[in-house]
Amino acid sequence: MLRINCPFCGERDHSEFTYGGDANIAYPELSAPLEAWIEAVYVRSNPKGPHRERWQHSDGCRLWLIVERDTLTHAITRVEPARTAIPGLMK
Amino acid sequence: MSRYSALALLKHAITGRPWPRAWRDPAPKERYEAIIVGGGGHGLATAYYLAKEFGIRDVAVLEKGYIGSGNVGRNTTIVRSNYMLPGATEFYDFSLKLWNTLAHDLNFNVMFSPRGQILLLHSPDALDSAARRGNIMRRHGIAARLLDRAAMQELVPHLDYRPTARFPIWGGLMQPTAGTARHDAVVWGYARAASELGVDIIQNCEVTGFVRQGGRITGVETSRGRIMAAKTGIAVAGHTSRLGEMAGLRLPIESHLLQAFVSEPLKPLLDYVIGFGGHGHFYISQSDKGGMVFGGDLDMYNSYAQRGNLPVVRDVAALAVSLMPCLGRVRLLRHWAGVMDMTMDGSHIISKSPVDGLYLNGGWCYGGFKATPASGWCFAHLMARDQPDPLSVPFSLDRFARGAIVDEAGSGPTPRLH
Numbered sequence: 001m002l003r004i005n006c007p008f009c010g011e012r013d014h015s016e017f018t019y020g021g022d023a024n025i026a027y028p029e030l031s032a033p034l035e036a037w038i039e040a041v042y043v044r045s046n047p048k049g050p051h052r053e054r055w056q057h058s059d060g061c062r063l064w065l066i067v068e069r070d071t072l073t074h075a076i077t078r079v080e081p082a083r084t085a086i087p088g089l090m091k
Numbered sequence: 092m093s094r095y096s097a098l099a100l101l102k103h104a105i106t107g108r109p110w111p112r113a114w115r116d117p118a119p120k121e122r123y124e125a126i127i128v129g130g131g132g133h134g135l136a137t138a139y140y141l142a143k144e145f146g147i148r149d150v151a152v153l154e155k156g157y158i159g160s161g162n163v164g165r166n167t168t169i170v171r172s173n174y175m176l177p178g179a180t181e182f183y184d185f186s187l188k189l190w191n192t193l194a195h196d197l198n199f200n201v202m203f204s205p206r207g208q209i210l211l212l213h214s215p216d217a218l219d220s221a222a223r224r225g226n227i228m229r230r231h232g233i234a235a236r237l238l239d240r241a242a243m244q245e246l247v248p249h250l251d252y253r254p255t256a257r258f259p260i261w262g263g264l265m266q267p268t269a270g271t272a273r274h275d276a277v278v279w280g281y282a283r284a285a286s287e288l289g290v291d292i293i294q295n296c297e298v299t300g301f302v303r304q305g306g307r308i309t310g311v312e313t314s315r316g317r318i319m320a321a322k323t324g325i326a327v328a329g330h331t332s333r334l335g336e337m338a339g340l341r342l343p344i345e346s347h348l349l350q351a352f353v354s355e356p357l358k359p360l361l362d363y364v365i366g367f368g369g370h371g372h373f374y375i376s377q378s379d380k381g382g383m384v385f386g387g388d389l390d391m392y393n394s395y396a397q398r399g400n401l402p403v404v405r406d407v408a409a410l411a412v413s414l415m416p417c418l419g420r421v422r423l424l425r426h427w428a429g430v431m432d433m434t435m436d437g438s439h440i441i442s443k444s445p446v447d448g449l450y451l452n453g454g455w456c457y458g459g460f461k462a463t464p465a466s467g468w469c470f471a472h473l474m475a476r477d478q479p480d481p482l483s484v485p486f487s488l489d490r491f492a493r494g495a496i497v498d499e500a501g502s503g504p505t506p507r508l509h
Contacts, residue, residue: 044345074394
């Protein structure tokens with residue numbers, strides 16, 4: 001069981017959260033070349049080790065978080081609100 | 092190498108002589124015509140068909156652990172071909188045809204047991220869509236039978252048919268030719284048969300990098316030294332992204348954990364392989380030893396840990412007792428996890444890579460075990476002739492860029508949902 005320390009609700013079991021995938025993926029501008037869209041939609045780094053990923057505290061505060069977690073040891077090293085972790089998100 | 096037969100069994104029983112090892116244990120040579128990275132079912136099947144069907148016997152299979160240590164020993168052993176999309180239907184049907192004669196081809200009892208697989212249907216809508224799936228299968232020559240509730244009660248009496256059932260049984264879609272095989276025997280059989288044809292199986296040999304000459308991959312660096320080959324194929328599902336990264340490739344794959352479970356052995360209880368989808372995910376069969384072998388969904392986040400989490404154990408157990416209440420007091424013997432290559436469309440990749448000399452076989456998601464023979468055949472065809480077998484054309488790596496995805500589940504580019 002992963003335990004995720006939600007900055008708003010405190011440490012909770014991961015079953016309260018919904019996984020949202022690789023947080024380093026950012027969709028390009030609509031006018032971006034096709035290759036950029038193919039990369040964003042389909043291609044993943046899939047690291048064995050530290051991974052920056054999105055989780056939503058769906059059974060809690062419902063806010064999106066950015067979690068740094070190791071995909072081999074499952075150790076979580078950092079949790080922060082997506083709204084401050086991703087620049088420009090709340091514009 | 093001696094042929095396995097009833098006579099050989101008798102001879103060994105009388106003389107008491109130990110059986111010779113099933114495959115050779117050679118030291119790696121400096122150079123081969125072709126290298127397969129990954130000594131799992133797919134890698135060994137590829138080597139076997141390269142040697143047997145395509146005339147390339149100067150082949151090495153490099154396995155970082157021991158034969159049978161990876162996903163080939165971690166699956167739930169189900170073999171079926173009830174697919175619906177063009178490309179997938181034909182591919183898995185070809186695989187099933189190879190399964191039918193595999194024990195004879197390999198001279199190794201893979202215990203293929205085509206006992207029938209039944210997909211449970213829990214609503215009138217599900218019956219309608221299963222009728223469509225069944226018709227598509229039959230149009231491709233794959234046996235399919237739509238079962239009503241009464242037929243289900245007769246064939247699978249231990250499901251929950253009470254009015255209070257959490258998942259009321261409306262019927263089932265049966266593929267009578269589907270079933271199970273003994274997964275260890277499959278990989279041992281391919282290893283033995285490939286070794287007999289001249290393939291070198293090198294265990295405890297981890298690939299740590301690729302050798303490049305003028306942009307072309309001409310060999311691999313391993314924990315047992317450099318090994319050169321004109322053609323290198325990777326069949327390391329679970330870790331395809333990692334091998335790809337060594338070659339400078341970025342792939343449409345995420346690695347996820349899939350757990351599997353086996354109970355203590357029971358008297359014969361379940362004659363068929365049962366599948367449950369849509370309202371959850373669950374599949375169960377009974378092994379020849381009597382253990383209930385079952386599994387469910389992924390752990391749902393990227394992982395290479397090879398150990399599962401407890402919420403999925405709870406969910407799978409809940410589904411087990413919801414569908415078969417008689418399992419409520421059965422004790423779990425073991426549970427484990429394997430690392431899956433989950434692709435962006437839920438289908439596999441058998442393809443040339445963008446790098447010359449490197450060939451890809453991976454992205455098997457949940458479905459690798461049943462595909463083992465066809466996967467090996469098609470990958471061997473691709474490596475030997477530099478042209479894909481028609482059956483693997485839809486599964487090229489460039490299908491994502493072309494928008495020609497094969498998305499059987501219809502869940503879009505979210506790997507964990509396939």
